Every structure is written in C-alpha cells, then in structure tokens.
Amino acid sequence: MSNFQGPAPRRTGPGGRASGARGNGGEDVYGAASVANALxxxxxxxxxxxxxxxxxxxxxxxxxxxxxxLLHTLRLHGFVEQVPGGRQYRLGPVLMALAESRAAVESRSRIGTAELVRIARPFLEQLRDEAGETSNLLQLDGPDALFLDGVDGPHVLRVAPRTGDRVPAYATAGGKAQLAQLPVEAVRMLYPAGLDQLTPATVADLAELEADLARARRRGYALNIDESVTDVHGFGMPVRDGHGVCVAAVTVSAPSTRGGRARAAGLAPLLRRAADGITSRL
Structure with missing residues (x-):
C-alpha cells in the first residue's frame, strides 16, 4: 500500500472540533469541512x-x-468497509472498483486505438473465416461499447459490421464480455439510472445484468441473444494485454437462423484463439 497519508492534521478549535471552511457567521460553507475530512x-x-x-x-x-x-457514512456508500469480526476499517469496494477501472483505462491509453485495431485485424479476418460469420472488435467507452473494427461475413444473409457505432455495453456480447471483468460496484456506477431496453430481450435491470455477467465469467464468454437488435445474436470474449488487464473484446455476430445458445460451444474455441492471438502481440 502507499505511504501517503494526506496532509497534516488540521488545527482544531474548542472541544476538539476541526476548523474548516467557514462563512462570516462561522458556518461550514457547503459542508466543506466534512468533505475535506472524508477525503x-x-x-x-x-x-x-x-x-x-x-x-x-x-x-x-x-x-x-x-x-x-464519518466512517459510517463512507461505509454506507461503499467507500470503506469494516473488517469482518473486528472494529477495523479499510478501503471499500467502490474505491477498489475505481482503481481497477483506472488500470484498464491506462492500459488502453498505452496501447492506443489505432495500434489495437492494426494488431487485431488479421485475427478478426481469421475468426471470420473460421466461424463463417462477421467478426468485430469492441472496446468499453464508459457505459457503452464502441465498435472499433469489423470484418464482413461471407454469407449473403449476414450481420453487417457496425464499425464506429456505440451501443450500451450491457446489450452487446463484446460489451458484456468486458463488463464481466469489472467489479460489481464498477458496473453499478456505470448505470446509476438503470438500464434502457433496446429490445424486449435486453436485460431489464442491474440484478439481471449482474447474474448474466456472473455466467459470462464462469463460461469465459458472453452472449447477446436478440438484446441489441432482434434476430441478431452475438458471442464475445475479452481480450487482455500482457499484464492480464482486459482492453477490448472480440465477437462473432450471426443472424438468429445460424445463431442461438447451442452454437456458442463451437464458437468459443475460435473466439479464444483470436483473443489469445491479439494478446500475444500486445
């Protein structure tokens, strides 16, 4: 852990109360003293x-x-937590979630979008050839999934690449594959107002999304069955950098006539090979 402890203790007034930002009448302006103490x-x-x-x-x-x-208030909001069975406090899940999210952002910044797309392109083409379907590269951008690149499938009836499109991450296979790598608290912070329904099949609320992400973590891949566009199915797997941080996701998109949950088992090894290949070059 860091040795940083913050600024030295502030001067205290009568009765041991800390002096803070005060107005002319001595009142705490906007609760500045409380905010400062919390920080x-x-x-x-x-x-x-x-x-x-x-x-x-x-x-x-x-x-x-x-x-x-003060500690009780911070605990209610997840910024600190009590050590089980004791009276000790430590940093809570919200701050840990923010730290992990920041690590992912820094990793993506180091790689660069153009470099990631360049590295991933041959693996997307191979994935398209092996799966016989459109392949895509997606990256989390706040609450959304941004389609960075895509390769058209070979069939007349196919799902077109959506390069440049931005879709709520919880409604895409690639977005969910990346959300599943985040702590639950970080996912909740992305959607404070809840989830909008893109189709009748879109996950309805955060509880349903958390259960779906837990299944994706166990399987190693995420599914999108009619959740962003009706009759379009997606299968996604996370892509990690050399340090194990999730930086993107690869997906296969297919019309419902060639999709379905039953096809996921056959696509999973192909997705893993593409994801591992990209990781090996990052």
Whole structure:
C-alpha cells in the first residue's frame, strides 16, 4: 500500500472540533469541512491495511463520535468497509472498483486505438473465416461499447459490421464480455439510472445484468441473444494485454437462423484463439 497519508492534521478549535471552511457567521460553507475530512480519512486509510476509529479521530483531529459518523457514512456508500469480526476499517469496494477501472483505462491509453485495431485485424479476418460469420472488435467507452473494427461475413444473409457505432455495453456480447471483468460496484456506477431496453430481450435491470455477467465469467464468454437488435445474436470474449488487464473484446455476430445458445460451444474455441492471438502481440 502507499505511504501517503494526506496532509497534516488540521488545527482544531474548542472541544476538539476541526476548523474548516467557514462563512462570516462561522458556518461550514457547503459542508466543506466534512468533505475535506472524508477525503483525508480515505487518504489515511489508503496508506495502511486497516485503521480504528480512534486512529482516524486522532489523524483528523476530531472527536471519536465525529470520526465514527464519518466512517459510517463512507461505509454506507461503499467507500470503506469494516473488517469482518473486528472494529477495523479499510478501503471499500467502490474505491477498489475505481482503481481497477483506472488500470484498464491506462492500459488502453498505452496501447492506443489505432495500434489495437492494426494488431487485431488479421485475427478478426481469421475468426471470420473460421466461424463463417462477421467478426468485430469492441472496446468499453464508459457505459457503452464502441465498435472499433469489423470484418464482413461471407454469407449473403449476414450481420453487417457496425464499425464506429456505440451501443450500451450491457446489450452487446463484446460489451458484456468486458463488463464481466469489472467489479460489481464498477458496473453499478456505470448505470446509476438503470438500464434502457433496446429490445424486449435486453436485460431489464442491474440484478439481471449482474447474474448474466456472473455466467459470462464462469463460461469465459458472453452472449447477446436478440438484446441489441432482434434476430441478431452475438458471442464475445475479452481480450487482455500482457499484464492480464482486459482492453477490448472480440465477437462473432450471426443472424438468429445460424445463431442461438447451442452454437456458442463451437464458437468459443475460435473466439479464444483470436483473443489469445491479439494478446500475444500486445
């Protein structure tokens, strides 16, 4: 863990209360003191494995009851958590989720979109030839999945590539393959207002999405059965960089007449070969 503990404890006023941003009448302007204490408490926890209420109280220069209320509020929102069976606190799942999401963003920035597309193209072509269907490369962009590249399938009746299109990630196989690599808390933060229905088959809510992503993690690939476009089925697998961070996804898209859940087992090895091939070149 980092040794950063935040700024030195602030000057305290009478009764051990921390002085903060105050108006002319002495009032806490916009709750600035509370916000500052919350941020300093998080920075303090970030520098150690766990801390007690008294540790946080002493560091902030506030009463123990104030520190307890602060930690309680942070715990309710997932920024800190209590160690099971004790009175210790540590950083919570929301911050861990943000850290993992940031790692993925930094990895994508290092690679670059143009470089990723260049590396992936021959593997998309091979995937198209082996599957006999349109193949795509997608990347998470906030709550959406962005289609970076695609290769047309060989059949007259086929799904056209959607290069340049942006679709809610939860409604695409490639988007779900990447969402499944994120902590649950990070996925929830992407959709604070819930999920919009693109078709009657689109996942209806966050609980259903979380269950779907859990299945995708167990299988190793994600499915889109009529969820973004009716009668279009997608099969997606995550692509990782050399450090194991998910940076994109490859998919196969097929009309429903050649799709269905039963076809996934046959496509999974082809998707894995394409994903592993891209990873080997990153």
């Amino acid at each position: 300093r408490a998080l920075a303090y926890l970030g520098g150690r494995d766990t801390a007690r209420v008294t540790d946080v109280s002493d560091h902030l220069g506030v009463a123990r009851s104030t520190a307890h209320r």
